[in-house]
Amino acid sequence: MRLLYPQFLFIVLCCSSLLAQEALNEEVEAKAVIESRGELIDVTATVLNKAEFSKSLKYQLTVFKKASEAQSEAKMNSEGYFILEPEEQKILAQQSINVEEDQRIIILLLILEDERVIAKDRVVINGREGEDNMVPMVVRDLETVVKKENPEAAMLRGMVLENTKTKPGRDFYKMFYSLYTANNINGPKIVRVDEELAIGGNTQIKILVEEQLIAKFVVNPRSDYLQQLAENSVARVRRYFAQLERYENQQKRY
Numbered sequence: 001m002r003l004l005y006p007q008f009l010f011i012v013l014c015c016s017s018l019l020a021q022e023a024l025n026e027e028v029e030a031k032a033v034i035e036s037r038g039e040l041i042d043v044t045a046t047v048l049n050k051a052e053f054s055k056s057l058k059y060q061l062t063v064f065k066k067a068s069e070a071q072s073e074a075k076m077n078s079e080g081y082f083i084l085e086p087e088e089q090k091i092l093a094q095q096s097i098n099v100e101e102d103q104r105i106i107i108l109l110l111i112l113e114d115e116r117v118i119a120k121d122r123v124v125i126n127g128r129e130g131e132d133n134m135v136p137m138v139v140r141d142l143e144t145v146v147k148k149e150n151p152e153a154a155m156l157r158g159m160v161l162e163n164t165k166t167k168p169g170r171d172f173y174k175m176f177y178s179l180y181t182a183n184n185i186n187g188p189k190i191v192r193v194d195e196e197l198a199i200g201g202n203t204q205i206k207i208l209v210e211e212q213l214i215a216k217f218v219v220n221p222r223s224d225y226l227q228q229l230a231e232n233s234v235a236r237v238r239r240y241f242a243q244l245e246r247y248e249n250q251q252k253r254y
Helices: 005-023 151-156 167-182 223-253
Strands: 028-037 040-049 055-066 074-084 089-098 104-113 116-125 137-139 160-163 191-197 203-209 212-218
Touching (some): 028 055, 040 104, 055 089, 212 223
Parallel strands (some): 028 116
Antiparallel strands (some): 028 040
């Protein structure tokens, strides 16, 4: 029995390590978005809260640059604290980096909760595939960094259409659209804000994603009332797009 204990301990440690890796990006997803502009690359650090409750978090964005074995490695750091609401997607930091020919660059984004890493993303430019157990995305041709999107789908992304009939309806639309863009939702489907007649001469607002009804309420001209409804409606739309993305990812997986 004494001889089997070290093997048992080794198995337990390996399983614990694998479970810890799988837990990353489970409730919070980190994403380093890379766009190429000739000799420059733009790095945008983003985060998405998949949970149904808010989180107080910290991010660390680190860029390592090294052109050749003879040159020393340069490192650029950016970090900060932030609050992430349920289903909220947020831009944390943006940097532009000069890239020389064959220069190896590593971009590492970490999201921490109580000093514990809960999400990460890593991009290697001009690197070697399978460099370590983080399994980085490797990019050798900078012109292929940006994922190509269908032109028609790209044109529809983030679009919000207005069909209002009264001043309170138009005021609501302005509040809704301002919050929608401020939250960087950029949904892949068209969002519609429709106003129509309701019982008693009142009007009601409907929020739709294509033909899917997301929210519906009777219009009240009070500004604070409209602002609260705009915030609730944006949160519902954001949650809908997050659920849609999770469903599509599950379909691809199976």
